[in-house]
Structures are given as structure tokens and as C-alpha cells.
Amino acid sequence: MTAISSRRDFLRRTGLITLAGSVGPTMSVLPAAAAGGSGYLDRATWDGWLAQFFTExxxxxxxxxxDDTATGKSGGLGWGASYLLAGFLRMYHAYGDTRYLDQLIESIDAVLSxxxxxxxxxxxxxxxxxxxxxxxPYTVGAVDLRDADGRPTLQVRAGRVYSSTTSVTVMPGPEPHLFGLDVRHAQSGNRHVYSWLSMDPASPDYAVKRLYNDYPAVVLATALDLRETPAAAGVPAPxxxxxxxxxxIFAVHTGMITYPIAQFVRTVLTTPKLLARRHYRTKALEYLLAVRAxxxxxxxxxxxxxxxxxTLIWLKxxxxxxxxxxxxxxxxLGWGQTVSELARITGERTYRERTAAMTAMFRGQLALxxxxxxxxxxxxxxxxTIHNGYAKTGSPDTDVSVYNPNLATPQRQVEDVSHAAISVEFAGAAYKAGLGLxxxxxxxxxxxxxxxVATERDGFGATTFLRVNGTGTTDFGYAGQAPRWMQLAAWDPMVYEHSLAVFDAYQPTPENQGGVFGWMLGNLAYLQQYHRRHRV
Known part of the structure; x- marks a missing residue:
């Protein structure tokens, strides 16, 4: 990797600086050759990718x-459609064509449905x-076990994501009142066998107590007695x-999905020619209610x-x-993006106070x-508690977490460039609301x-480091998220110039990326919006 010492150094090395020593006035830098010979700054490229997105x-x-009912994996709206919605709005701001707003409305209606x-x-x-x-695969899971008569008796839980890959085998014990559990988490390959458990709360082998005491036992299993009384059901059936x-419902999914919807609302309510059109006005008011809810x-x-x-917590x-x-x-801050938009739209005290308080939280996390x-x-x-770790208290009632009562290894990783872009988007939105950094x-x-973040790979071109402190190598899956930092181009246009150079270096197309994804459309639209308007 080659460090970039300054914007001038970057522009000179990438050929963006003119012989006179300045950037060309049109900012048509690096007209990257996308599919069919059109550039990443070409409107036809975005329109073509959009058509392919809906075809695929x-x-x-x-x-x-x-959820996972459509594709077998959840998060499609939060991590896919949200960028599509943002892309439509950015293309409208880039070209002033209300066709993009009409497509946005159609997509928002689908999302709300x-x-x-x-x-x-x-x-x-x-x-x-x-x-x-x-x-x-994002949530933890459980299975309710029943006795031979079909009565609920014991819930076994796993504190791991990809819990739907977990199986629990009930084994008959050497005596009728005993049983064993073989818990296997296929995604990680971890397995643990619990021998000869009892459903008697007074027994030292009481299943709930044994699983709690044995935690983490690699499978991170805990248990809950489903019976109202010990006599209500027997041991789990083999x-x-x-x-x-x-x-x-993840707050970050809610924020990612509703943020561009809220931006549409604000765009309509603050643009007289849009507000004058009944359809847009009606939709804006309808969507405002949906976003607030x-x-x-x-x-x-x-x-x-x-x-x-x-800050947000996950409810115990x-x-x-x-x-x-x-x-x-x-x-x-992903949820906070929308809160900041609601602060701008409504001016309500709760939204303004929360935006300012989340800004204060982010400020407190920034290491200079x-x-x-x-x-x-x-x-x-x-x-x-996750950064600092925590220990079991001896009782699930007083533990920090139900699903993972002990965290012996604090989680202190530096933020990556993709997740960081969400926080950057919040920072830009909060700043525009007058409640930011x-x-x-x-x-x-x-x-x-x-x-x-910005760097170059010798013999290749522009790319990014993996983490916000300038460490770790990456591929286009992360480097391609560079345009999502576009809120910061207002303070230095190198953010735009380098983001575009990343696309030029990697030359992403639907063919070499395995198709068109929502984030590709959102990022391409960000590039075109800044190219056309010199602001976002």
C-alpha cells in the first residue's frame, strides 16, 4: 500500500491534476469504463444497472x-433495498428528473407493504x-422440547448467530428420569454433549442449572424450564x-430503511414545485406517519x-x-440517521434532543x-459491557444477558470502513440539522x-484500508463502500475523487460482481450526485 500524503499528491499520481496545476473545471475525473463502454458518471450506467437489478x-x-422467508437469509431490506431507495433519491437530486421519484414511491410502497x-x-x-x-442468520435461537405426551418441558437456547443450523438431540438416560443432550452448531462446527440431566429442580443435575454452570461449553447453550410446576411434564422425549x-426488529434495519424515506419526505416538503403536486404531497405525509411509527x-x-x-441497548x-x-x-447511529431527519422535518423536541445526545455519544467515541x-x-x-466484558452473577435474573451470561473476552475491534460509513452518514445528517459535530x-x-482510509495499491490504483485507523487490507466488497463517505466531501472533495478512483481501479460491473446489488446502485448514485451538484 502507498500512503496518500495530500490531495495534490493523490491527484498528481492518478492523473487528475492538469498541467496548470489544478483540477479540471468539470470534475469529470476518471470516466471509468463500465459495462458497455459507458462511465460510472454516466446516467445510462445507473439506469442499466437498475433494470438488471429488477430482472435478477x-x-x-x-x-x-x-426476514428469511423470501431468500433464506434475512436483512434484505436493511442491507439492500435501503440503498436502492437512497439511490433513487440521489439520482433525482443529480438530474432533477421526477421519474426517479416516481420509481422511489413505487419501491417505498412495496417496502411498507x-x-x-x-x-x-x-x-x-x-x-x-x-x-x-x-x-x-443474525439472531440467536431456541427449541422447545416436549415430553413423551407432547407437553412442553424444556427450552434449549444457543447464544450464537446462525442458530437455525443448531440441532439438539435428546438421548435417553440410564434411568427414566435422566436424559442427555447433544448440541451441535453446524455453522461453526462446535458440539457439546451434556450427560445425564434431570428435570428435578432440587437435583444437582437439573438441566437448567447444569447448562448454566457449564456455560459456555463451546456451543453457548442455556436452558429454560417451560413447566409451571415440576409435575406438569416429564423429561424431554428422545x-x-x-x-x-x-x-x-433491529433498530439499524429500521434506520437504514426509513432514512431515505424520511429524506424523500423532507425533499417534498421543502421543494415548492414538488409540494404543489398533490401526489407527492400526499405520499410525503403518508410516509411521515410510517417513518415515525x-x-x-x-x-x-x-x-x-x-x-x-x-445510545441504544438490546433489551434483555x-x-x-x-x-x-x-x-x-x-x-x-443507523437509527439515529432517521431521528435526525425527523428533527429537521418536524422540529420536535424529542427528535432534536435524541439527535444531539447521539452526537454526544459519537463524539465521546472519537479518538484523535x-x-x-x-x-x-x-x-x-x-x-x-461488550467492550469491557462481564461475568455471570450466579442467577439469570441478575446477569447482563440471558443468552450469553458471561463474556470473558471483551470485544474491542476497531470499526471497519463499511459499518463506519453509517456513522459518517449520521454525522452529516446531524450536522445539517444543526445538532451534529x-x-x-x-x-x-x-x-x-x-x-x-484512502490509499493506493502499487500497480493497481486507489483502494482503502479495512479499518478506520488505516489498518487491514480489503477487496472491493469493502473498498467499494467508499462513496458512502460522501457526506464528508463538503469538507474535502478528495473524498469524492478517491471514491471514484476506487471504482475506476476495481472496474465493478454486474458481471464481475455476480449481479447488481442495492449498495452498488446507492454508491453509484452518490458519485453521480456529487459529480453533477458538487454537494450531497
């Missing part, structure tokens, strides 16, 4: 539920809410049973730290790997590199990209 119907189609409350499906608590649940990844689903997760910083008992703990920084004048930060908030802080955040 890969993950992220706006009419597909966010598959909310849990519209489908009649529920989360792990049995609630059908106006948002989008997820499950496999057989092999498959776990289910339990459904829940979806965001409110997570009100119980929002908390203030002792320092008054806003929710099917998360570390339920009861603070959510990753990017997941809090005095030499580079840039920031880096962790994936998990440093004030949280200060201008000097935004300049330092921009240098995180230009001095930490």
Missing part, C-alpha cells in the same frame, strides 16, 4: 420481507409491529430437534448514559447474541490521532477518510 431479483428487492403489521407476522414477543423483523432463529418501535431501546449520551431477553448490552455504535489530525473509533462503545470535528472526521 436478488437480495434486497423492495417487495421481499426483511411488507412491514410485520401488514403481513401479520410477529417478533419474539408475539407483537406485530409497523417495522421489519429479521431472523437467520429425538433430534432443530433450533429456530428467533425473530426481532417505525422509529417509535425502538423507543424502549433508547437510553441515556450517565454522561447524557444517547431479546434474541441477540449479547442481549441486555449496548448496541454497536453504527447501529445506534494528533499526528494525522484524524479520528478513529471502535465498533462497540467503550462505555459498554462542530465544523473542526467534521474536518477531522473527513481526514479519517483522506489520511486513514
Amino acid at each position: 431479483r436478488k437480495d434486497g428487492m423492495p417487495d421481499q420481507p426483511n 411488507v412491514r410485520d403489521s401488514k403481513r401479520g407476522v410477529t417478533d419474539y414477543r408475539g407483537r406485530s409491529l409497523p417495522a421489519w423483523r429479521a431472523n437467520h 429425538g433430534t430437534y432443530r433450533m429456530t432463529s428467533l425473530p426481532t 417505525a422509529v417509535a418501535v425502538h423507543d424502549a431501546e433508547y437510553q441515556l448514559t450517565e454522561r447524557g449520551e444517547g 431477553g431479546s434474541p441477540q447474541q449479547w442481549d441486555g448490552s449496548e448496541q454497536p455504535i453504527n447501529q445506534t 490521532d494528533a499526528t494525522r489530525g484524524s479520528y478513529s473509533w471502535r465498533y462497540w462503545p467503550t462505555f459498554g 462542530t465544523k473542526p470535528e467534521m474536518e477531522r472526521l473527513t481526514r479519517t477518510y483522506t489520511r486513514n
Whole structure:
């Protein structure tokens, strides 16, 4: 990797600087040769990729539920369709063509039609809410075991993601009141056998107690007695049973999906020629109600730290790997993106206070590199239980987490460039709402990209490091997320120039990427919006 010492150094090496020593006035830099000979800054490229996206119907189609019912894997709306929605809006801002708004409305209507409350499906608590649940592979799971008469007796839980790959085999014991469990997590290859358990709460081999005491036992299993009284059911019946990844609604999915919808609302309400059109006005007001309802689903997760910083937690008992703990920084701020838009749209105190408090949380996580004048930060908030670790208390009632009662190894990894882009988007949105970081802080955040993230590979061209502190190598799957840092181009156009150079170096096409994905459309639209408007 070759370090980039300055924007001028980067422009000179990539041929973007003119002989006169300045960047050409049109900013038509690196007209990358995409499929069919058109450039990444060519509108026809985006339109062609869009048509192929809907033809292929890969993950992220706006009419597909966010859980695993359509493709066998959840998150398609949160990590796919959300970028498509953003892409439509960015293309409108780039070209002023309301055709993109009409396509956006059609896609938003599809997304709203598959909310849990519209489908009649529920989360792990049995609630059908106006948002989008997820499950496999992101959630933990459980299986309810029954006795020989079909009566519920014992729930076995696994504190691992990909829990739907977990099987639980009940083995008959040497005596009628004893049984064994063979728990296998196929995705990781881990297995643990629990020999001769009892359903007698007074026994030292009581299944609930044994699994708790043996935790983690590589499979991270715990158990819950499903009986109202010990006499209500017997031991689990022999057989092999498959776990289910339990459904829940991720705040970050809600934020990613609703953020471009909220941006559409604000665009219509602040653009007189759009507001004058009844269809757009009606849709904007309809969508505003939907966005507010979806965001409110997570009100119980929002908390203030002792320092008054806003963060989200996973509710204890929710099917998360570390339920009861603070959510990753990017997941809090992914939800915060929409909150900041609602603050701008409505001016309501709650949204404004929460946006400011989440900004304070992010500010508190930014570590300054005095030499580079840039920031880096962790994936998990440093004030949280996951960053610091926690131990079993001896009782699930007082433990931090139901599914993982002990975390002996603190999680302190530095944030990667893809997840970091969510936090950067929040920073840009909050700044525009007047509730964000200060201008000097935004300049330092921009240098995180230009001095930490951006780099070149000798003989190849522009790429990025994996992490925000300028470490780790990557491929286009991560480097291709560079345009998602475009909010920072307002402080240094090198963010745009380098992002475009990344696309030129890797030459992504639907053919060499295995198809068109939502993030490709969102990122390409970001490049074209900045190219056309010199702002986002």
C-alpha cells in the first residue's frame, strides 16, 4: 500500500491534476469504463444497472420481507433495498428528473407493504409491529422440547448467530428420569454433549442449572424450564430437534430503511414545485406517519448514559447474541440517521434532543490521532459491557444477558470502513440539522477518510484500508463502500475523487460482481450526485 500524503499528491499520481496545476473545471475525473463502454458518471450506467437489478431479483428487492422467508437469509431490506431507495433519491437530486421519484414511491410502497403489521407476522414477543423483523442468520435461537405426551418441558437456547443450523438431540438416560443432550452448531462446527440431566429442580443435575454452570461449553447453550410446576411434564422425549432463529426488529434495519424515506419526505416538503403536486404531497405525509411509527418501535431501546449520551441497548431477553448490552455504535447511529431527519422535518423536541445526545455519544467515541489530525473509533462503545466484558452473577435474573451470561473476552475491534460509513452518514445528517459535530470535528472526521482510509495499491490504483485507523487490507466488497463517505466531501472533495478512483481501479460491473446489488446502485448514485451538484 502507498500512503496518500495530500490531495495534490493523490491527484498528481492518478492523473487528475492538469498541467496548470489544478483540477479540471468539470470534475469529470476518471470516466471509468463500465459495462458497455459507458462511465460510472454516466446516467445510462445507473439506469442499466437498475433494470438488471429488477430482472435478477436478488437480495434486497423492495417487495421481499426483511426476514428469511423470501431468500433464506434475512436483512434484505436493511442491507439492500435501503440503498436502492437512497439511490433513487440521489439520482433525482443529480438530474432533477421526477421519474426517479416516481420509481422511489413505487419501491417505498412495496417496502411498507411488507412491514410485520401488514403481513401479520410477529417478533419474539408475539407483537406485530409497523417495522421489519429479521431472523437467520443474525439472531440467536431456541427449541422447545416436549415430553413423551407432547407437553412442553424444556427450552434449549444457543447464544450464537446462525442458530437455525443448531440441532439438539435428546438421548435417553440410564434411568427414566435422566436424559442427555447433544448440541451441535453446524455453522461453526462446535458440539457439546451434556450427560445425564434431570428435570428435578432440587437435583444437582437439573438441566437448567447444569447448562448454566457449564456455560459456555463451546456451543453457548442455556436452558429454560417451560413447566409451571415440576409435575406438569416429564423429561424431554428422545429425538433430534432443530433450533429456530428467533425473530426481532433491529433498530439499524429500521434506520437504514426509513432514512431515505424520511429524506424523500423532507425533499417534498421543502421543494415548492414538488409540494404543489398533490401526489407527492400526499405520499410525503403518508410516509411521515410510517417513518415515525417505525422509529417509535425502538423507543424502549433508547437510553441515556450517565454522561447524557444517547445510545441504544438490546433489551434483555431479546434474541441477540449479547442481549441486555449496548448496541454497536453504527447501529445506534443507523437509527439515529432517521431521528435526525425527523428533527429537521418536524422540529420536535424529542427528535432534536435524541439527535444531539447521539452526537454526544459519537463524539465521546472519537479518538484523535494528533499526528494525522484524524479520528478513529471502535465498533462497540467503550462505555459498554461488550467492550469491557462481564461475568455471570450466579442467577439469570441478575446477569447482563440471558443468552450469553458471561463474556470473558471483551470485544474491542476497531470499526471497519463499511459499518463506519453509517456513522459518517449520521454525522452529516446531524450536522445539517444543526445538532451534529462542530465544523473542526467534521474536518477531522473527513481526514479519517483522506489520511486513514484512502490509499493506493502499487500497480493497481486507489483502494482503502479495512479499518478506520488505516489498518487491514480489503477487496472491493469493502473498498467499494467508499462513496458512502460522501457526506464528508463538503469538507474535502478528495473524498469524492478517491471514491471514484476506487471504482475506476476495481472496474465493478454486474458481471464481475455476480449481479447488481442495492449498495452498488446507492454508491453509484452518490458519485453521480456529487459529480453533477458538487454537494450531497
